[in-house]
Amino acid sequence: MKIFKISFLACLFAASLFGASQVYYIQAYGDFGKELAETATKQANERNEKIQVFIDEDPRKYKDNRILKFGVDRKGRYSVSLGKELYEKQCKSCHGENADKRPYGATPLKDMNAQDIEDSIISYRSDMSFGGNGKLIMQNQAKITTNNDLGAILAYLKGKDAFVEQDDQENKPVSTEKKQGSYLR
Numbered sequence: 001m002k003i004f005k006i007s008f009l010a011c012l013f014a015a016s017l018f019g020a021s022q023v024y025y026i027q028a029y030g031d032f033g034k035e036l037a038e039t040a041t042k043q044a045n046e047r048n049e050k051i052q053v054f055i056d057e058d059p060r061k062y063k064d065n066r067i068l069k070f071g072v073d074r075k076g077r078y079s080v081s082l083g084k085e086l087y088e089k090q091c092k093s094c095h096g097e098n099a100d101k102r103p104y105g106a107t108p109l110k111d112m113n114a115q116d117i118e119d120s121i122i123s124y125r126s127d128m129s130f131g132g133n134g135k136l137i138m139q140n141q142a143k144i145t146t147n148n149d150l151g152a153i154l155a156y157l158k159g160k161d162a163f164v165e166q167d168d169q170e171n172k173p174v175s176t177e178k179k180q181g182s183y184l185r
Contacts, residue, residue, distance in 0.1 A: 055081050072118050072151040074163045083156025086149050090141060094134070099157055104134035114154045114162035121150055 028036045037053045044051035087099075091109075095101050099109035109117060123130040124142035131138055145153075154162050 052085075053081075071122055072114075072147055072154060072163070076148070076151050078148070078151040078155040078160065080152070080155050080160060082149075083152035083154070086145075087153050087156055090145065091153065094137070104132050106132060106134065109157060114158045117154060117157070118150065121145065 026036065027033075037055070040051055041053060043049075087095075091099075094103040095109050102108050112120075120130075120138075121142045124135070124138045128139070
């Protein structure tokens with residue numbers, strides 16, 4: 001009888017853990033989506049439950065299909081809400097609420113463009129001598145931050161189109177039109 005009670009309690013415990021780990025995703029648009037999110041948040045607060053509402057898109061949806069995954073995918077659609085969550089967990093304590101703090105004398109993130117931030121993270125990952133007084137902290141942070149997480153953080157800090165202006169700098173065809181004083185062969 002004792003074995004039955006122990007196995008019953010173990011099954012009950014396992015079932016409660018499984019039930020607690022279920023996550024439901026609901027996709028709703030426009031005013032209805034906004035009302036649904038507000039209602040869900042209100043209900044969660046009343047019940048003292050945890051809820052996450054993603055306003056722009058589901059952050060788990062984006063998959064990086066590049067062969068060489070070096071840095072942020074410029075064509076990736078990253079979640080601003082996930083970027084905010086990650087920034088608040090991993091970056092805010094040193095870099096500040098508005099990315100205006102200068103930890104260890106570093107340039108504030110608000111004064112850097114997306115490319116500079118990405119280059120810094122890649123340098124912290126690959127070059128042990130890169131960085132100033134806080135380099136040990138940043139090297140560890142850079143190693144645990146995936147490219148997708150970095151893309152989301154950059155989308156939060158610099159906007160979803162942070163890399164668009166940099167993609168416009170591709171090589172353009174050279175004009176062969178002859179103008180006075182210059183000739184192309």
